[in-house]
Amino acid sequence: MRAxxxxxxxxTKDTETFPRELYWRWLEIMLRxxxxxxxxxxxxxxxxxxxxxxxYNGEEAVAAGTVTAVREDDPIISAYRDHGIALARGMSTRxxxxxxxxxxxGCSKGKGGSMHFFDREHNMFGGFAIVGSQxxxxxxxxxxxxxxxxxxxxxxxxxxxxxxxxxxxxTLNMAKLWSLPVVFICENNQYAMGTAVWRSSALHHAGGLYxxxxxxxxxxxxxxxxxxxxVHRAVSRAAAHARSGYGPYFLxxxxxxxxxHSMSDPGKYRxxxxxxxxxxxxPIERLRQRMLRLGYATPExxxxxxxxxxxxxxxALEFAESSPYPPPEELWRxxxxxxxxxxxxxx
Numbered sequence: 001m002r003a004x005x006x007x008x009x010x011x012t013k014d015t016e017t018f019p020r021e022l023y024w025r026w027l028e029i030m031l032r033x034x035x036x037x038x039x040x041x042x043x044x045x046x047x048x049x050x051x052x053x054x055x056y057n058g059e060e061a062v063a064a065g066t067v068t069a070v071r072e073d074d075p076i077i078s079a080y081r082d083h084g085i086a087l088a089r090g091m092s093t094r095x096x097x098x099x100x101x102x103x104x105x106g107c108s109k110g111k112g113g114s115m116h117f118f119d120r121e122h123n124m125f126g127g128f129a130i131v132g133s134q135x136x137x138x139x140x141x142x143x144x145x146x147x148x149x150x151x152x153x154x155x156x157x158x159x160x161x162x163x164x165x166x167x168x169x170x171t172l173n174m175a176k177l178w179s180l181p182v183v184f185i186c187e188n189n190q191y192a193m194g195t196a197v198w199r200s201s202a203l204h205h206a207g208g209l210y211x212x213x214x215x216x217x218x219x220x221x222x223x224x225x226x227x228x229x230x231v232h233r234a235v236s237r238a239a240a241h242a243r244s245g246y247g248p249y250f251l252x253x254x255x256x257x258x259x260x261h262s263m264s265d266p267g268k269y270r271x272x273x274x275x276x277x278x279x280x281x282x283p284i285e286r287l288r289q290r291m292l293r294l295g296y297a298t299p300e301x302x303x304x305x306x307x308x309x310x311x312x313x314x315x316a317l318e319f320a321e322s323s324p325y326p327p328p329e330e331l332w333r334x335x336x337x338x339x340x341x342x343x344x345x346x347x
Contacts, residue, residue, distance in 0.1 A: 018229065020296045025068060026228045027291065027302075030060035030284050031309050033084040036093055039313045040083070040100055044263050048321070049100045052129075053114045056084030058226075058258040061283035062187055063088035065231025070155060070239050075123045075145070077138045078157040080115035081187075081257075082127045085157060090122040093316035103323035109334070110326045132158060132165035135184070139171045142182035142248075153181045153242045155235075161192025163201060163209050172248070176216045179247035183238040184213070186250070187225070189257040194269045213250035225253030226283045229290075255283075 037055045044053050056063070063084040067076075078085045087096060091107055099106025100114055108118050108127075117127040125141065128134040138156025145152045162168060163186060175182050188209055190197055197204045203211055213220040219241060223234045231253065238249035256278040260267040267275075291297040 016229070017294060018232070020294075022068060022232075023287070023291050023294070023296050024305075026061075026064045026232075027284070027287055027297075028305060028309070029064040029067070029088045030228070030287065031306055032093065032312070033060045033063060033087050034284060035306075035309050035313050036087060036096065036316070037083060039317060040097070041259070041263070043097075043100070043317065049114075050102070051113050052080070053100070053263045054081040054083075054261065055257070055259045055263075056081055058278065058283070059187060059189060059255045060084060061228040061231055061287075062185070062225045062253045062255055065228040066155060066185065066235045069232045069235035070153060073123060074153050074155060074239070075125055075141050076155045076157070077125045077134045077141065078127060079131070079134060079159055079162065080127065080129050081159065082115065082117045086117040086119060086122075086124050086127070089119065089124045091117065091119045091124060093312055094319045095119070097313075097316040097320040098323050101320040101323070102325060103320055104326040104330065105319070105323040109330060111330065111334070132162035132167045134158065135162065135165070136167050136171045138184075139175050139180055139182050139248075142175070142180040142242075143178065145181055146178070151181075151243050153183060153239050155183050155185060155239075157185050157187060159192060160186060160188040160190070160197050160201070160209060161195075162186075163203065163212060168212070172213055172216045172218060172250075175248040176218055179245065181242040181245075182248045183235065183242055184248060184250045185235070186210070186252045187255060188252050189255050191257065191261065191270070193261045194265060194267075196269070208252055210250060210252035213248075218248050218250050220250035220252070222252045222254060225255035226278075226281050226286065228283060228287055 033056055037057050040049060040053060041055060043049045067088045076089055083096060095107040099108055099110060099112060099117060102110045104110045108116055115127060115129040135156060135158055138154050142154040186209055188197060192200060201209060203209050208222045210220045210222045221234060224230045234251055238251055241249045288302055
């Protein structure tokens with residue numbers, strides 16, 4: 001059995017457009033993510049990146065459409081497939097690549113690796129390896145924003161593999177009870193590790209994962225996540241709802257990952273025809289064609305942008321390779337906020 005095709009009726013109509021500058025921003029973000037992940041893939045095969053590596057290829061429209069729909073001071077938190085979201089948020093390719101290489105110049109000083117990207121400057125709060133753990137933390141961040149009486153909204157990402165975790169139900173309940181300014185985004189890429197969503201979720205057969213929020217009275221939608229315009233519209237609606245004091249909003253982004261769960265996953269559990277079907281709807285190529293039809297770009301301009309980002313990625317690789325590893329004393333740093341914590345002693 002194959003993953004079910006995404007409904008075509010959700011596709012954007014050519015009459016619904018955005019400013020030219022926004023299309024170019026989307027394309028730049030998505031190309032940066034794609035080329036960064038491709039370079040990371042090659043560096044891993046060369047032994048320059050070790051440990052876990054979860055790539056975002058195919059899901060770029062979700063990250064790009066989300067960050068353009070919210071404010072820069074809105075906090076964002078994610079699961080371990082976090083490179084794309086961090087880059088979309090504004091993390092430099094140098095800091096991101098250096099972290100994958102385990103270098104001290106990385107966004108988490110080389111101590112976090114692929115699954116623990118963090119960037120306080122850009123309000124990117126991780127990067128969490130425990131499935132579903134960030135869901136409650138995201139609600140906690142939203143609680144803090146409400147307590148401070150700010151008008152910020154916390155965007156909380158998680159995958160379809162976390163949909164059956166009990167912490168999600170507990171968090172939805174509290175978020176609704178306390179009217180927390182949080183937007184829950186489930187990136188349904190059809191597979192939790194190697195298990196297809198149709199094998200693991202009764203919700204999938206009951207209409208969609210988004211329905212999990214319905215019993216709590218939380219507004220919820222299923223979105224075509226391969227279309228950056230649809231993502232932007234949906235997150236704009238959700239963020240406006242949460243920012244206005246009406247409480248949480250839930251979005252299921254129906255997307256697809258081109259590579260395995262991680263680098264150790266050959267992806268033999270899905271047929272080649274399925275992968276080819278989704279690649280034919282590639283979100284980046286879809287956006288390129290849209291821009292050409294609207295007259296917002298020429299083929300030469302599109303090629304020049306890609307070459308520019310390729311040079312940026314090459315620079316990030318060189319930076320990562322030439323950066324030093326963390327010195328031994330870094331092992332004792334950033335463990336506790338309280339510097340004189342009485343139960344910690346360096347040997």
